[in-house]
Amino acid sequence: MQKRSHKRDTILDILRSTASHPSAEWVFHQAKQAIPDLSIATVYRNLALFRQQGEIISIATVNGQERFDANTQPHTHFICTACGAVIDIDYAPAEANLESIEKEHGIQIISQFLIFYGVCGHCRSGG
Numbered sequence: 001m002q003k004r005s006h007k008r009d010t011i012l013d014i015l016r017s018t019a020s021h022p023s024a025e026w027v028f029h030q031a032k033q034a035i036p037d038l039s040i041a042t043v044y045r046n047l048a049l050f051r052q053q054g055e056i057i058s059i060a061t062v063n064g065q066e067r068f069d070a071n072t073q074p075h076t077h078f079i080c081t082a083c084g085a086v087i088d089i090d091y092a093p094a095e096a097n098l099e100s101i102e103k104e105h106g107i108q109i110i111s112q113f114l115i116f117y118g119v120c121g122h123c124r125s126g127g
């Protein structure tokens with residue numbers, strides 16, 4: 001029991017200490033340094049659990065790898081289609097727009113998730 005919660009805490013700490021929006025594999029490689037007997041299956045299981053519990057969000061699948069964020073506050077992401085970098089963007093669409101969308105469709109919006117796709121500064125400058 002104690003061992004399992006240590007693994008859980010280590011994985012969550014890693015997610016919370018990075019702004020790189022890591023994949024499961026990246027988290028696995030970081031956590032493995034602290035927990036040599038860790039398996040990637042344990043990482044996947046914990047990531048699924050954290051998602052259910054609202055501790056992390058899944059942003060998108062980039063180059064075949066699902067990317068996660070421990071920042072669960074609403075914020076906008078930029079994804080580089082060249083290198084797969086996921087960057088936080090300080091941008092929020094006007095709330096007035098949401099209200100008119102709700103009226104038009106007779107719906108209630110609870111959350112929104114905006115992703116920009118493009119080429120990051122690093123890739124634009126040719127690496």
Ligand SMILES: [Zn+2]
Pocket residue numbers: 080081082083084085119120121122123124
């Ligand atoms: Zn890039």
Ligand SMILES: [Zn+2]
Pocket residue numbers: 021069071075077087088
């Ligand atoms: Zn983010």
